[in-house]
Amino acid sequence: MERIYVANVNNLPEKLGKSVKVRNYDIALFKLSTGVIHAIENSCPHKGGVLSQGIISGKHVYCPMHNWKICTEEGKAQKPDEGCVKTFEVEIKDEKVYVCL
Amino acid sequence: MKKKKLVLVGNGMAGVRCIEEILKIDSDGFEITIFGREPYPNYNRILLSTVLQGDTSIDDITINELEWYEQHNIQLYTGETVVEIDKERKQVYTDKDRQIEYDELILATGSLPFMLPLPGADKEGVTAFRDIQDCQTMIESAQQYRKAVVIGGGLLGLEAARGLLNLGMEVDVVHICEHLMERQLDPTASKMLQKELEAQGMNFLLNKQTEEIFGSRRVEGLLFKDGSKIEADLVVMAVGIRPNVQLAKNNGIQVNRGIVVNDYMQTDCPNIYAVGECAEHREIVYGLVAPLYEQGKILAEKVCGVESKKYEGSVVSTQLKVSGVDVFSAGDFLDNHDTNSIKVYDDFEGIYKKVVFRDDKVAGAVLFGDIGEGPKLLNMINDRTDISNLSKVAILQDHSGGESSKSAALEMVNSEVICGCNGVTKGEICGAIVENGLTTVDQVKDNTNASRSCGGCKPLVQDLLEYTLGDEFDQSEIKEAVCGCTTLSREEVIEEIKSKNLKFVKEIMNVLGWKNEEGCSKCRPALNYYLGMLYPSDYEDEQESRFVNDRLHANIQKDGTYSVVPRMYGGVTNVTDLRKIADVAEKYDVPMIKLTGGQRIDLLGIKKEDLPKVWADLDMPSGYAYGKALRTVKTCVGSQFCRFGTQDSTQLGIDLEKKFERLNTPHKVKMSVSACPRNCAESGIKDVGIVGVDGGFEIYVGGNGGTHLRAGDLLCTVKKEKEVIETTAAFLQYYRETATYLERTSKWIERIGLENIREVLFDEENKKQLVARIEEALAHTKDPWEEIVKNQEIQEKLFRNLETQTSVRA
Ligand code: SRM
Numbered sequence: 029m030e031r032i033y034v035a036n037v038n039n040l041p042e043k044l045g046k047s048v049k050v051r052n053y054d055i056a057l058f059k060l061s062t063g064v065i066h067a068i069e070n071s072c073p074h075k076g077g078v079l080s081q082g083i084i085s086g087k088h089v090y091c092p093m094h095n096w097k098i099c100t101e102e103g104k105a106q107k108p109d110e111g112c113v114k115t116f117e118v119e120i121k122d123e124k125v126y127v128c129l
Numbered sequence: 130m131k132k133k134k135l136v137l138v139g140n141g142m143a144g145v146r147c148i149e150e151i152l153k154i155d156s157d158g159f160e161i162t163i164f165g166r167e168p169y170p171n172y173n174r175i176l177l178s179t180v181l182q183g184d185t186s187i188d189d190i191t192i193n194e195l196e197w198y199e200q201h202n203i204q205l206y207t208g209e210t211v212v213e214i215d216k217e218r219k220q221v222y223t224d225k226d227r228q229i230e231y232d233e234l235i236l237a238t239g240s241l242p243f244m245l246p247l248p249g250a251d252k253e254g255v256t257a258f259r260d261i262q263d264c265q266t267m268i269e270s271a272q273q274y275r276k277a278v279v280i281g282g283g284l285l286g287l288e289a290a291r292g293l294l295n296l297g298m299e300v301d302v303v304h305i306c307e308h309l310m311e312r313q314l315d316p317t318a319s320k321m322l323q324k325e326l327e328a329q330g331m332n333f334l335l336n337k338q339t340e341e342i343f344g345s346r347r348v349e350g351l352l353f354k355d356g357s358k359i360e361a362d363l364v365v366m367a368v369g370i371r372p373n374v375q376l377a378k379n380n381g382i383q384v385n386r387g388i389v390v391n392d393y394m395q396t397d398c399p400n401i402y403a404v405g406e407c408a409e410h411r412e413i414v415y416g417l418v419a420p421l422y423e424q425g426k427i428l429a430e431k432v433c434g435v436e437s438k439k440y441e442g443s444v445v446s447t448q449l450k451v452s453g454v455d456v457f458s459a460g461d462f463l464d465n466h467d468t469n470s471i472k473v474y475d476d477f478e479g480i481y482k483k484v485v486f487r488d489d490k491v492a493g494a495v496l497f498g499d500i501g502e503g504p505k506l507l508n509m510i511n512d513r514t515d516i517s518n519l520s521k522v523a524i525l526q527d528h529s530g531g532e533s534s535k536s537a538a539l540e541m542v543n544s545e546v547i548c549g550c551n552g553v554t555k556g557e558i559c560g561a562i563v564e565n566g567l568t569t570v571d572q573v574k575d576n577t578n579a580s581r582s583c584g585g586c587k588p589l590v591q592d593l594l595e596y597t598l599g600d601e602f603d604q605s606e607i608k609e610a611v612c613g614c615t616t617l618s619r620e621e622v623i624e625e626i627k628s629k630n631l632k633f634v635k636e637i638m639n640v641l642g643w644k645n646e647e648g649c650s651k652c653r654p655a656l657n658y659y660l661g662m663l664y665p666s667d668y669e670d671e672q673e674s675r676f677v678n679d680r681l682h683a684n685i686q687k688d689g690t691y692s693v694v695p696r697m698y699g700g701v702t703n704v705t706d707l708r709k710i711a712d713v714a715e716k717y718d719v720p721m722i723k724l725t726g727g728q729r730i731d732l733l734g735i736k737k738e739d740l741p742k743v744w745a746d747l748d749m750p751s752g753y754a755y756g757k758a759l760r761t762v763k764t765c766v767g768s769q770f771c772r773f774g775t776q777d778s779t780q781l782g783i784d785l786e787k788k789f790e791r792l793n794t795p796h797k798v799k800m801s802v803s804a805c806p807r808n809c810a811e812s813g814i815k816d817v818g819i820v821g822v823d824g825g826f827e828i829y830v831g832g833n834g835g836t837h838l839r840a841g842d843l844l845c846t847v848k849k850e851k852e853v854i855e856t857t858a859a860f861l862q863y864y865r866e867t868a869t870y871l872e873r874t875s876k877w878i879e880r881i882g883l884e885n886i887r888e889v890l891f892d893e894e895n896k897k898q899l900v901a902r903i904e905e906a907l908a909h910t911k912d913p914w915e916e917i918v919k920n921q922e923i924q925e926k927l928f929r930n931l932e933t934q935t936s937v938r939a
């Protein structure tokens with residue numbers, strides 16, 4: 029497994045997404061109100077909307093394109109929609125955020 | 130006054146429903162006698178299929194208990210057949226030698242199952258599928274015997290076959306045609322159905338004609354015309370029904386296929402009516418309860434002498450009641466030389482949908498696998514909805530995949546029918562739920578009749594219950610809760626914000642007990658707007674609660690790039706601005722430069738990270754093409770150049786745009802100014818549209834050129850530009866304060882009424898205060914682009930993407 033440094037915890041705004049290109053992946057990072065950070069593929073299972081720009085509520089993000097609700101932890105689209113995005117493990121060490129590939 | 134004597138022959142679904150309708154109109158006007166050949170009170174014949182399939186017991190399908198008859202002083206004779214009618218004396222005679230007089234006589238004798246006149250059809254073990262007795266015969270046979278054959282691959286035959294499978298029998302279905310349910314399905318759907326039922330364990334013998342039923346005392350098998358044979362311990366004939374007209378025919382009442390009736394269900398004999406499956410109306414005999422119930426209602430009005438509507442026939446839809454198989458069919462579903470159709474065929478999911486159109490109307494439909502759109506389509510057929518303005522494909526796409534697998538019921542409008550059998554609309558159901566505090570489907574059934582017959586709409590009723598009551602059975606729909614996170618309406622939330630002096634989105638959700646702690650994409654932007662509207666000077670807009678466009682001040686495109694539309698006040702530009710736009714377009718390699726419908730220029734395809742730079746280079750104010758705010762003020766050339774111009778529309782447009790730009794509103798606001806009634810700036814379809822006339826201006830409001838086209842209403846006529854601006858200001862502020870977030874003026878006006886708006890605006894004192902409040906709000910607006918260009922922190926937070934640096938192997 030490979031760990032890639034993407035940001036400092038303090039540089040991630042709370043309840044707003046950030047996108048980062050890692051290898052071939054476009055990844056959306058979310059720092060939730062609890063401080064927990066999740067990383068998922070930045071492409072909505074519906075029509076590829078940029079999830080990093082969605083409205084975040086709890087651990088879910090609403091896609092800005094057509095409002096699908098996606099779980100940032102498991103990558104699953106919430107009912108009644110179906111689909112899922114890739115999730116990435118996040119590691120934090122010394123205030124540094126790493127995405128694991 | 131002496132009560133009229135009313136006699137009903139036939140204690141079945143149509144007749145008794147008609148009596149219920151009569152009691153509703155006049156509970157005391159008749160002395161009622163009912164004769165029924167079967168030894169039971171009125172029961173739900175439709176549910177015999179479910180009884181056979183084991184989902185319901187015979188005891189559960191009674192519609193009217195004996196107490197009901199008693200309660201309404203109805204004399205019921207069960208197990209008694211009426212055998213003669215004496216029209217002269219106005220009396221009926223029964224097989225038990227009873228003799229009863231009538232003033233009004235209703236025949237509701239239903240139909241008889243059609244039994245093929247085959248040799249051996251009278252053997253033991255051969256039955257129809259029509260009544261409780263038949264059902265019992267089948268249930269008993271299944272306990273002793275193994276092999277069942279159903280003759281007839283129609284609706285009834287298949288429901289019987291499914292029931293027999295559930296009873297543990299092996300089942301062959303013999304059908305004379307190549308396709309099952311050919312009267313309701315096209316060949317494609319029919320084949321899918323066959324495949325599905327085969328998977329459930331049915332065996333089909335298609336294109337087979339029975340020659341003989343053989344056996345000694347009891348049936349042992351079938352012989353076909355082609356010489357082949359099969360074994361059978363039980364034969365169910367489900368090949369059709371025939372209106373039961375013998376009684377009428379024997380007594381000189383006009384009969385064709387059924388008992389002939391006019392639009393008021395009257396036969397050719399005075400005071401004798403027919404209703405239900407035995408009646409023939411405009412040459413049609415119906416075999417489903419929905420039309421029969423409609424007939425019953427009209428007949429009830431006639432019998433009670435209240436001015437009544439005519440019965441004009443019905444379009445029927447059918448659903449197959451076999452679990453695991455969803456089939457819907459209605460209207461003319463076969464392609465014809467004068468029809469067009471749309472088909473969706475998904476072999477993976479086993480979904481097939483076909484909608485047939487004739488002359489821009491939906492003529493018929495067949496749905497297989499996903500029948501959610503059934504009620505909607507049936508409504509469109511019945512209402513003869515003109516679909517020339519709708520995208521035909523969208524008629525189906527509404528529910529396929531996506532946001533749309535939501536229950537179809539939720540997207541229906543209140544006037545649409547949910548329960549086809551009983552003609553109950555969504556509005557009636559939701560209304561009853563809220564008004565009577567209903568919480569179960571059964572209560573809804575008792576209250577509204579919805580789902581009282583075939584039960585096919587139960588899932589929809591359930592959806593409406595959940596929807597109307599919210600997760601915890603509370604009232605959201607009728608009151609229009611802000612969103613699913615709360616039961617409070619917009620008005621209640623605003624009241625609470627004011628009285629509790631709440632200042633943050635999060636605080637509101639907390640204090641008012643939101644179900645989702647952090648809200649959803651519907652309430653968060655709405656609350657953010659309400660706070661901004663209530664506290665114009667000190668509310669700090671909350672970025673995280675804004676939809677991406679309003680957060681980034683640019684419009685997101687499908688590929689994640691953005692569009693930039695700078696202000697071009699009144700649609701007027703100049704060389705400097707044009708040059709700047711051209712330079713920016715070149716520098717950032719803008720893929721498309723487009724003139725918008727709002728008289729300005731759109732730069733499309735700009736990367737998020739570039740937005741602040743683009744704005745800096747443009748150095749023009751934001752056109753708010755993304756915002757819930759004033760968009761454009763469209764103008765015509767007006768008196769400066771045009772030979773018809775009565776006013777300087779261009780200048781007034783510019784003034785309006787400068788005055789109200791940047792103002793947050795519940796939804797976007799578009800304006801325009803034309804200088805004469807030729808209306809080249811389309812002032813009739815704007816939120817605020819001004820039309821210059823000689824000596825003044827007409828102000829139109831609530832127009833909309835978008836999804837729901839609406840012509841604006843003339844609010845008033847004023848003399849001076851200053852008054853235009855002042856009236857517009859008061860109007861906008863009243864809209865800001867009373868509209869629901871995302872409610873365009875067109876919808877808002879229809880909700881609160883033009884007269885109401887006039888009353889408020891034309892009260893001088895009120896108007897002054899509205900204007901003062903909008904001035905305060907305007908005073909606190911800033912150009913967002915300029916602000917962002919100057920603010921590195923916001924740029925960092927909102928616009929910059931992260932960059933990867935080192936990678937560490939682990
Ligand atoms: C650019 C433009 C089309 C064009 O190329 O001309 C446009 C583009 C969009 N319109 Fe529009 N509308 C444009 C003029 C219109 C007009 C005509 C007009 O304003 O004269 C209408 C009908 C008039 C009206 O609104 O009453 C119009 C009715 C809509 C609607 C339906 C609104 C409604 O309440 O019915 C939407 C959807 C919405 O806002 O929810 C919409 C939404 C959109 C969005 C924002 C879709 C979206 O959410 O991404 C499109 C953004 C594309 C982009 O980034 O540029 N657009 N849109 C026009 C921009 C005008 C401008 O300069 O600001």
Ligand SMILES: Cc1cc2nc3c(=O)[nH]c(=O)nc-3n(C[C@H](O)[C@H](O)[C@H](O)COP(=O)(O)OP(=O)(O)OC[C@H]3O[C@@H](n4cnc5c(N)ncnc54)[C@H](O)[C@@H]3O)c2cc1C
Nearest residue numbers: 139141142143165166174210211238239405406416417418
């Ligand atoms: C198994 C099955 C499933 C069905 N599924 C559906 C469905 O899903 N949806 C749907 O809309 N419809 C369905 N139907 C059809 C529906 O049940 C009938 O359309 C409806 O019952 C007809 O009502 P009716 O009052 O006209 O006739 P009936 O309900 O048949 O009532 C007539 C009554 O009159 C009695 N009678 C007749 N002559 C005399 C006489 N001379 N004196 C006294 N009594 C007499 C009969 O015994 C009978 O009880 C189904 C029918 C069956 C059998």
Ligand code: SF4
Nearest residue numbers: 686687725726835836
């Ligand atoms: S009409 Fe408007 S919303 Fe629809 S595609 Fe065109 S620009 Fe987009």
Ligand code: FES
Nearest residue numbers: 072074075077091
């Ligand atoms: S692309 Fe995400 S909801 Fe459509």
